[in-house]
Structure formats: structure tokens, C-alpha cells
Amino acid sequence: MTFFNTLRTAFNGIFSNLLRAGLTTLGIVIGVASVITMLALGNGARAAVDANFRYLGSDVVQIGVKEKIDQGEFVPVGQILSYEDGLEMPRQVALVDQVIMSIAGEGKVRHGRNVVDMPLLGATADALLTLIARQEVQPVEWELSKRPLPADFLAQGRFFTPAEVIAGADVCVLGHKTARDLFGGDNPLDELVWVNRRRCIVIGVLTELEVTNPALRNRTRPNESFYLPISTAIANLFDRPPSVVVTARVSDEARMGEARQQIIAYLRQRHGVEKDATGVYADDFELTTRQDILGAQQEAARTFAFLLAAMATVSLVVGGIGIMNVMLVSVTERTREIGVRLAVGATQRDIVGQFLLESVLISAGGGLLGAAVGVLSIPLAAGLNRGVALLSPQSIPLALGVALLTGLLFGLYPALRASRLDPIEALRYE
Amino acid sequence: MTTLINIHQLTKTYQMGDSTVHALRGVSFTVASGEFVALMGPSGSGKSTLMHLLGCLDTPTNGRYELAGQDVGRLSRRARARVRNEQIGFVFQTFNLLPRLSALANVMLPLQYRGRLAGSVVGKTAVSALEQVGLADRMHHKPTELSGGQRQRVAIARALVTDPALILADEPTGNLDSQTGQEIMALLQQLHQNGRTILLVTHDADVAAQTQRVLRMHDGAVISNQ
Structure with missing residues (x-):
């Protein structure tokens, strides 16, 4: 089957139960939105630190009272x-x-x-x-x-x-x-x-x-x-x-x-x-050099990256399980359809492709929606963070990539299960 | 006439729990190209199993199955999918159309699984298949908007669209009233006249009588062939 036809089939599958697909993406939406917002907060904090300490050249020591x-x-x-x-x-x-x-x-x-x-x-x-x-x-x-x-x-x-x-x-x-x-x-x-x-x-x-x-x-x-x-x-x-x-x-x-x-x-x-x-x-005094600030900043960045990774992982797993669940239901509901497709000559690869693309499309939709929600919630996060949140441009492709990967990973099992159906059993399924 | 189907000592056994079920106990016959053959027998006689083997939906436990000179009994799953797509057209008792697709999209389906065919060729071929079954004017309707007879015509068009060597019809009139069933039989007759090879599974003697030859099965074996 050509990619275009597979795409159309997958879209048909999603639109036949749009509400369910929409609810499924909720986990991904929240995950992606929070990743984008968190990155914006980190980016804003970094920009503020940069702005506050940029004057600190590499040849100066700032001394203050402790x-x-x-x-x-x-x-x-x-x-x-x-x-x-x-x-x-x-x-x-x-x-x-x-x-x-x-x-x-x-x-x-x-x-x-x-x-x-x-x-x-x-x-x-x-x-x-x-x-x-x-x-x-x-x-x-x-x-x-x-x-x-x-x-x-x-x-x-x-x-x-x-x-x-x-x-x-x-x-x-x-x-x-x-x-x-x-x-x-x-x-x-x-x-x-x-x-x-x-x-x-x-x-x-x-x-x-x-x-x-x-x-x-x-x-x-x-x-x-x-x-x-x-x-x-x-x-x-x-x-x-x-x-x-x-x-x-x-x-x-x-x-x-x-x-x-x-x-x-x-x-x-x-x-x-x-x-x-x-x-x-x-x-009773404190010395600060550019090196100290860079070190502290790197430390903060590491902590932040770890938090972010933990958050992304949780959203990936939660969103992914949601998608897997819905795709398993979908495969069961459409057992007969799969039987018909196999009877008229669909290969296992065609069936895997159809269901995998469907789950990837659902997660991509969730990713896009989540990116929009994330970008729109940046001003809100900025308000809670005393005005410092800056959209990090690379966060959008990153978050979308995470969403797509989730769809791919968690869609794989239901898709493989669909493709392994016995055509005779599938055609008999009521 | 050339031989299309040649099966020899075909057996099929299933394992059901502890017991072994012998669904087919060594079936042999041939079908020539262009024949219209009925396969009859009570339920449990093995005719569905035979039909699945002939349709390359399943593989025999033992024996040999040649379709158009090719040994198809021992093919991989992928190769069988290809044989189903290119050589066989299925017509089912319950039509088995995809409910969300239009009649035309249903008929196009087998060609879409064929691979690199231009969309315009697929569309044209499907329309001409629908014309052959007299449904060109309803091709944009969904199955739910069609009568039973019309649905079966769409299914027949789907079976025809790939220009297959063999059409396997499993109780095609079983879900239709007798008049509509007769119309479907007339359509199959007409296809036969145009040179199609049709193997029809039925338990209706009146339907079987309209074919050239009847294979009767009982307990996993062919008991008469005339």
C-alpha cells in the first residue's frame, strides 16, 4: 500500500472516534506543554542570570559582605x-x-x-x-x-x-x-x-x-x-x-x-x-568570579535537566500507556476489518503500518496541541516566576520528537498484535 | 482447458485441547479454468476448511495444492498475501465490506494493497468493476446506505477488480432473500459466461444446481464429484 493510502486509512481510523483519540492525547498534551513551559522557565532564569552577571568580566573579582x-x-x-x-x-x-x-x-x-x-x-x-x-x-x-x-x-x-x-x-x-x-x-x-x-x-x-x-x-x-x-x-x-x-x-x-x-x-x-x-x-566577606557563577549555573542546569528528563519520562509513559490502551481497544473493535484487509491481500507489514501510523498521528496531534498549550501558558508561568520565562526555540521540536517517539513505541505492540491476527479467525469475529 | 486448481491428498488436522480434529482427510480434485463449481456438504463436513485452504488463508497439514501451476500450499505468510491479492477474489456470506468506506473505496482496496499502481488507474479499474455488477450509479454510497443485494454486488466487484484467476464465493446468497439471491446467482452466471472460474460453497441444492459441477463433502472427504 502506498504511504498516502496508509495515511488516509489511519486518518479515517482516528476520525471514526475523534473524541476517544482526543482524550487519549491528554497525557501527551500535558507532558509536552509542561516540557515547553519548564524549558521556558529555565531559559528565562538563564537569561536573567546572564543579564545580571554579564558585566562580570573574566578579569574581575566581586567582593561583598557575608x-x-x-x-x-x-x-x-x-x-x-x-x-x-x-x-x-x-x-x-x-x-x-x-x-x-x-x-x-x-x-x-x-x-x-x-x-x-x-x-x-x-x-x-x-x-x-x-x-x-x-x-x-x-x-x-x-x-x-x-x-x-x-x-x-x-x-x-x-x-x-x-x-x-x-x-x-x-x-x-x-x-x-x-x-x-x-x-x-x-x-x-x-x-x-x-x-x-x-x-x-x-x-x-x-x-x-x-x-x-x-x-x-x-x-x-x-x-x-x-x-x-x-x-x-x-x-x-x-x-x-x-x-x-x-x-x-x-x-x-x-x-x-x-x-x-x-x-x-x-x-x-x-x-x-x-x-x-x-x-x-x-x-565575613564573599568573593565571586565569573568562574564561580558559571559553575553554579552549570550545576543548576544539570539539576534542571534531570528534573526535565524525569518529567518527560513520566509524561511519555503515562501518555504512551493511554495510547497503547486505546489502540488495543481499537484493534479488537476492528478485528473483522483487519480480517477483510488480510483477505484482499494486505501483508502483515501493511497492517502494522496502518495501526502504527494511527498511533503516531494521535501522539503527533497531542504533541502539536501540547506545544500550543505550552507556548500559551508561558506568560502564566512567567507571572508565577516574577516575569522570567522565555520560549526556548528548540523546545518545540524536542517536545514534538518526544511525542512522536511515544506514539511509535507504545503503538508498536498493538500494531504487531493486529498484524498477527489469523485472517480466518478475524473474519469470523463478531 | 487448462487446469486451474489441482489438489492432491490434502489433509488438515487441528489440535483442539487433547483431541486431534481431522477436518480434511485426503481430498483430491481438479478444477479447470473457466469452470463454475459448487462445493456442498453439511456443517462440519470440512467445506469451510477446504475453502480457507483454497483461498490461501491457511496452509494444509499435508498434501499438495497447485493454483495456476504454482505450488501455493507451502508459501510464507507474505507470499500467500500476494497470492490472495493477485489470484483470488473472495465473496463472503456476510459481505464483509468496510462500513466507513464508500462502495468505490471498498472496491479499490485490493488494488491499493497491490503496491505501485497510479491512483487514476485504481479508480478507473474499480469503477469498471462496479459497472460490471451494475452499481456504477451508487459508488459513492456507504454500505449502510445500500440494500443486501447491492452490498453483495459491491463485494463481487471487489472480488473482480484484481482480475483474479479464481473467485471463491462462500454462501454468497446465504444472507439474502430468495429473489435477491437469484439475482446474485444470475450475476455469477454472467461472470462465468465471461470466462471467470468460480468456486461456490453452499448448502442450498437449488443454488448448487445452477453450477456445472457439484463436489459433495462429508466428514472431511469428497464423496461425490459430478
Whole structure:
């Protein structure tokens, strides 16, 4: 029999009991849909991790304070990582030639009668370079292939200088929306704003920015920002000296391990960290390199892949048993038809082909339906996962492949059983 | 006339639990090409078993079966399927049409199992087979939309469509009223006149009387041949 005729016969078989075939596919539909959704969640999480850590070049070490949770709040386990810790690092650690520091806080910003409560950022003079390196945001409608310069991020004025950072000058740079919120349409340059109880001169306004990754756009507000020199921020915004985040650049990328040891030794000495009873240093700081993140990411990916495989297997087996069950019923119901087909010259191969194709078509239908359900449920999954789920393009062929394989595997036994029927018995079957 | 069927000392035994059933105890006869032969006998006489062997639906325990000069008694399942497809046309008492297919699609079925035949050739051949049985005007009807006699005509068209050497009709009038049965017999007569070889299984003496020769069976053996 030609393939086309076999196909038509198989379709006839399915359409003669469409409801049953539809219900049969339910297992496959759920399985395929969940595989696609899970992959989208994994993909979204990976994209978010990428976006958060892309700036971490292979030649930098990020250092932060080690925290624990005490009565629902993060508190340092030992000493804080201070501005001075960072400032001294290039001088004291041989392999570190530069540090970038930042600190995040919150506060009230006021100009005239306009008051906004907002996150405030204490930064060093190279904050815009960090922003560019992170690639999280870009000027609105920026051409992707072009790499922006710090000047491209500024709509008006300038950013603060290293001298202003060291001096703790009372200057600030506003985000696009923040400037509008405080000044309406007026020119904010050289105007005074109050940050908590201190006055700052506005020396620059950022251009309008957008988040680079479209999937993350609804999560962050890149135009609500307020930059202060980090020393100014520490002096004004906090009751106690806060912990800073230090990004140290290593002069020789090949000696990362060595640099890491040097930084640890430097901080242990500064913080007076001693070995505890078990002979382990009770460090109150944490080092993160690109290598650490890649490792953690690979670990997460492995766990995720295992979960996915388990899920795919369960859906394969459940869906497959459903198909096998229905095909066995179908073969029994159509025993006489099989007898007739054998009598007029169908070979065993023809019969196997007919029933196998039927089960594969059912599972393919379930696979397609499941793919549609999966794709449509991605926004829902994204909602449950704080906005991070991205359709992984290869998940659709993968899931469809799994569905087809299921139909093939579990359709084989009923099809073989049909083909092994004795034509005489089959023709007599009532 | 050339010999179409030549069977010699054909036996068939079944194992039913502990006992052995001798369905055929050494049957020998020949049928010439173009003959119209009836096979008669009470139930349990072995005529169904013989019919299954002649139709290559089953293989004999012992003995020899030649169809059109080919020894078909010892063929593989696949080779027997091919013989059924190319050399034999079946007509059953209960018609055995596929209910979901139109008359035309039912008639096309044997040709579709033949392999590489162009769709247009299959369609044309099937239509001409339906014309031969006088049902060309109802070819798009489903079996349920046809009368018993019409269904049997579709079944006969299906048996004819491959231009087989032998038509095996198993009680073709058994499920029909006598008038319709007579019409079917007339159709078979007409096919015989056109040169078809027909072997008809029946227990109806009136039906058997309309053939050229009657083989009577009893207890697994042919007891008369005239």
C-alpha cells in the first residue's frame, strides 16, 4: 500500500472516534506543554542570570559582605565591607590594579514642593562605564551593534569626577524620569535638590534608558535613578557606615587564583579574621568570579535537566500507556476489518503500518496541541516566576520528537498484535 | 482447458485441547479454468476448511495444492498475501465490506494493497468493476446506505477488480432473500459466461444446481464429484 493510502486509512481510523483519540492525547498534551513551559522557565532564569552577571568580566573579582538572616533581616556575620577596605585594596593587593565601588540605599529627594522616595546609588566616577559593561540598559532605540560611550548615556551636563568622589562633593546626577518628576519641564542643571537633609547640585541628567532584554522590561525602572559620589552617599544617607560592593580588577587574568588568595589574605588581615575551633577561617566577606557563577549555573542546569528528563519520562509513559490502551481497544473493535484487509491481500507489514501510523498521528496531534498549550501558558508561568520565562526555540521540536517517539513505541505492540491476527479467525469475529 | 486448481491428498488436522480434529482427510480434485463449481456438504463436513485452504488463508497439514501451476500450499505468510491479492477474489456470506468506506473505496482496496499502481488507474479499474455488477450509479454510497443485494454486488466487484484467476464465493446468497439471491446467482452466471472460474460453497441444492459441477463433502472427504 502506498504511504498516502496508509495515511488516509489511519486518518479515517482516528476520525471514526475523534473524541476517544482526543482524550487519549491528554497525557501527551500535558507532558509536552509542561516540557515547553519548564524549558521556558529555565531559559528565562538563564537569561536573567546572564543579564545580571554579564558585566562580570573574566578579569574581575566581586567582593561583598557575608550576611546571615537574623529575625527576618540580612545582617553582616562579622565586620562590614567598608569604603576604606575598597579604597586601600589597589595599594595593598599586588595583583589588583583598580576597584569600582558602589552602594545602594533609599531616601527622600526633594526639589521645591516635589518629593520622591526612591533608590539612591552611591558610585565611583566610572559608574557609567560599569553600566555600559553590564549591558543591562541602553539608550532608548539604541542600535544594538553599536557600543555606547559614557557620553551617550548623558542627556545634559556631566558625571562626577574621581576628585569629587574622593572629596565627597555635594553633586548628583539624575535619571531621566527622576529629573522630570522633580523639575517638571524646567532645566534641572545647576539647581539644588535636597537628599535627606543635605543639599546637592545637579550636575548631569541621564538620557532615557531602556532595559536591553525585552523579557525583563516590565521588572525594572531604569529611568528612576539618583547617583551620588559614594563618599557623599555614605556620609549622608546612612546612620552607620554601610557595606559596599567592591569590584576589583586583576592586572593579570592568568593569575586569578593567586589574586583571589591575595584579596582574601588582605581582607582577613584588615578584619582580623581568625581560624575558628575547627581550623577554618570564619570569613565575613564573599568573593565571586565569573568562574564561580558559571559553575553554579552549570550545576543548576544539570539539576534542571534531570528534573526535565524525569518529567518527560513520566509524561511519555503515562501518555504512551493511554495510547497503547486505546489502540488495543481499537484493534479488537476492528478485528473483522483487519480480517477483510488480510483477505484482499494486505501483508502483515501493511497492517502494522496502518495501526502504527494511527498511533503516531494521535501522539503527533497531542504533541502539536501540547506545544500550543505550552507556548500559551508561558506568560502564566512567567507571572508565577516574577516575569522570567522565555520560549526556548528548540523546545518545540524536542517536545514534538518526544511525542512522536511515544506514539511509535507504545503503538508498536498493538500494531504487531493486529498484524498477527489469523485472517480466518478475524473474519469470523463478531 | 487448462487446469486451474489441482489438489492432491490434502489433509488438515487441528489440535483442539487433547483431541486431534481431522477436518480434511485426503481430498483430491481438479478444477479447470473457466469452470463454475459448487462445493456442498453439511456443517462440519470440512467445506469451510477446504475453502480457507483454497483461498490461501491457511496452509494444509499435508498434501499438495497447485493454483495456476504454482505450488501455493507451502508459501510464507507474505507470499500467500500476494497470492490472495493477485489470484483470488473472495465473496463472503456476510459481505464483509468496510462500513466507513464508500462502495468505490471498498472496491479499490485490493488494488491499493497491490503496491505501485497510479491512483487514476485504481479508480478507473474499480469503477469498471462496479459497472460490471451494475452499481456504477451508487459508488459513492456507504454500505449502510445500500440494500443486501447491492452490498453483495459491491463485494463481487471487489472480488473482480484484481482480475483474479479464481473467485471463491462462500454462501454468497446465504444472507439474502430468495429473489435477491437469484439475482446474485444470475450475476455469477454472467461472470462465468465471461470466462471467470468460480468456486461456490453452499448448502442450498437449488443454488448448487445452477453450477456445472457439484463436489459433495462429508466428514472431511469428497464423496461425490459430478
